[in-house]
Amino acid sequence: MKETAPGTTGLVAVTGATGYVGGRLVPRLLQSGLAVRCVVRHAEKLEDRPWRNEVEVVEADLSVPDQVSNALNGVQAAYYLVHSMNSSEDFEELELRMAEIFAESAAAADLDQIVYLGGLGHDSERHSAHLASRHRVGIALAEGGTPVTELRAAVIIGSGSASFEMLRSLVEVLPVMIVPRWVTKTRCQPIAIEDVLEYLVGVLGSEPALGQIFEIGGPEILTYRQMMDGYADVAGLRRRIILPVPVLTPRLSSHWVNLVSPLPIQLARSLIGSLTSDVVVGDRSIERIGHRPSYRLTQAIERSVSSVRDLELPTRWTDASGELKSAAGAALPKPGDPSWSGGLVLEDTRCQTTSASREDLMAVISAVGGDNGWFAFNRLWAIRGFIDKIIGGVGLRRGRRHPTDLRPGDTVDFFSVVAIDDSSIRLRAEMRLPGHAWLEWEVESGAAQTVVSQRALFVPRGLLGRIYWYALLPAHIPIFGKMLSGIVAAAEGRQNQQKAAL
Secondary structure: OOOOOOOOOOEEEEEOOOOHHHHHHHHHHHHOOOEEEEEEOOHHHHOOOOOHHHOEEEEOOOOOHHHHHHHHOOOOEEEEOOOOOOOOOOHHHHHHHHHHHHHHHHHHOOOOEEEEEEEOOOOOOOOOHHHHHHHHHHHHHHOOOOOEEEEEEOOEEOOOOHHHHHHHHHHHHOOEEEEEHHHHOOEEOOEEHHHHHHHHHHHOOOHHHOOOEEEEOOOOOEEHHHHHHHHHHHHOOOOOEEEEEOOOOHHHHHHHHHHHOOOOHHHHHHHHHHOOOOEOOOOOHHHHHOOOOOOOHHHHHHHHOHHHHOOOOOOOOOOOOOHHHOOOOOOOOOOOOOOOOOOOOEEEEEEEEEOOOHHHHHHHHOOOOHHHOOOOOHHHHHHHHHHHHHOOOOOOOOOEOOOOOOOOOOEEOOEEEEEEOOOEEEEEEOOOOOEEEEEEEEEEEOOOOEEEEEEEEEEEOHHHHHHHHHHHHHHHHHHHHHHHHHHHHHHHHHHHHHHHHO
């Protein structure tokens, strides 16, 4: 058998590379020195990934045998990370057929190993359609003749994980919940996405892992109510009042979740159905492969929401430090994640074209705040600062270190500078708010005109944060609009003065 351990040159195929787990696994495999082929239905969905130019991409529909055979040609091992529970009501039949085709193609291509990520749950128990389908897929893959390593996981904790995003939405939006009784009784063993990735990489090319089913989970066994409490604690929210009742079926619950969660209804329905069974690790033999779960629930949640806690800009999931290519940051949102990933971000975005140069615009923006004011409604800004001071915030009295020069870490009234370069400035609000707020400007030079973009972003904390944003929305519209117009007018005036001086 060919060696497939990390660090070799064997070609590894990853199906589901545009998905939550697959998109985070690919950079881990690249980091291990492996050659990776991403098997996707639409190659353009990978264009925004920072590792796109480091992988081979093959387009294939896994329900079409010839396309699957072509995708696996020359491959040494493959990850099977696809599911169809969000596609239609009859996803079970589709999932089984795709698994059978993949197994046949893998055997014909003489693959050494298939690594499959399925759902935790014992075969002898009754399960939801989603979990039962996950198990049948594992059986179908194994019947093809290629050695299969199946990892079974319960709820995966990390931004972008559908289960985690559903948990986040419920706790953030609802201070009081009427829930099915199983929410307080059913046991679960959640696992951090970082630990899942460690297991997925660790079993690749491992002789003891061939033909095995491994159960993976974190170090804690919790009810879903305890998981909700854990999220509330980490997010700085009061623990939610949870009222269990016996009459809510999974189908009725999915409609209720659909009202407060951005997840598609079919996906929510499949997930809720799978939460009605105990999903607890009964066999820890996976730990012989060399990894033990590292993160307790609250630690995993902290890592998943740390982009807001650490005051990074949420919605622009890029990272100049290269974090997206490493294991670090796997719990944070990534390019290509669904629009409902990463929590709610409320935004006011405005753009304006001008004849002013980038240099003049950046000079004006860099002078914002302090004695220079905010280019619009300065009295309202002063009132907001006064209110902030009364309620224990920093207010406006801090001003600025210098009237025109800004550096990262500088204070600008009740903002601070978190990033600045020759074409953009990002400020973080330090006033007392039921959430986290940023103000950003970006200037892009064109052939004839310059475009300046202004964004105000707010990540609300709980229901109060959402009420706060929408209550101030009528004021935000004129304030932010006039602010940008004032900046442009000042830049154009600066430019005209310079021309006149010449």
